Amino acid sequence: MSSGESTSDIVVATYRALCKHGYAEVTMEDIAAETDKSKSTLHYHYDSKHDLLVSFFDDLLESFTERLDAVEGDTAHDRLWNLIDTVLFPPDDDAPDRGFQTAVLELKAQGPYDEAFRQHLQAHDRTLREHVENHLAAGVENGEFRADLDVEASADFLVTVFNGAHVRSVAVGRSVDEARETLRTHIDSMIVADEGGQ
Template identity: 45%
Template sequence: MSETESAAARSEAVQQIMRGTYEALCERGYADLRMVDIADRTDLSKSTLHYHFDSKHDLLLAFLEYLYEDFERELAAIAGDDPGERLRELVRTAYHDDDDGREELRVAILEIEAQAPYDDAFRDRLRRFDRLLHDVVRSNVEEGKETGRFRRDVDADAVATFVATALTGAHNRRVSLGVDTSDVETMLLDYLDERLVEDGSD
């Protein structure tokens, strides 16, 4: 096997492992997850998993990276010439994804988030999600200010912090408590219109 073929085989194995981790987390959750549960959902052996990842912890760190790349692509796919509409689409995306069949995964991720105060590696990975969301909101607000779409006195960092906090908090309440947080979407959209746009209208 050539070096290129070997790298491709490793890449395919890792992709299988990530897909298996996704399925196993959805079915078993974080606390009960075992390496064998992941292997059972792939064409690979448990020893092959350990060849790529020394422990469940290392594998889950890689899985968070995998999810981060997916999140990055999802945010990048929000297109359009108007930064205001892109921000509204970001909020809609966050609140209209309840029917995508990933509720079990969200519960498992919430379990991982609960470990973050005690685990620097988990915390660092999760901070990347928060920083990306914050930066996407901030860059859209800055663009809106530069193009005259938004008021120039708006603090882009403060808006980004508020939006990211509201989205994350509503998400966690929905997942952990089963609370209907759909009103938060409406209030965030109103906030974006009233706080950012000079006349409070499109």
């Protein structure tokens, strides 16, 4: 088995272990139990659970970026909406387990205290914001969105709503569908130009 295959197996095992045990409780033994590897094999690749989790979330960022890059649409408005659905509603085969969503929320709570996790969260935030900005800027350039639109501020607002929708979904069980409808109202009334709106 190649190093790449071994690492991929560990990524899958980490996901499964986080779903079952959560961020705070998961151990190297838990992760090893989801593979045919021993704990010592995991330590061959990673010095600690922390290092393994940092690598795992780097892998998640790469996968997330690929999904954002693959967003398509005939217009900037369409691409923006497809991005929103990509962020709020992952495909069924990529939809995160509830336990995993809780683990990610636990991870985010470590951001103020853990530099490695904070850097990951910043990279995730920056990647999402840049993709949103690109779609908004394209819409302004081609006349779909208002010429006076503050692209950076609008992108920052949308990313804040995405993050809030996910946190509320996990923490209090509020459906992300409601956030999506709020975004629709915001985009249609405040961003999309009357002559190009939908």
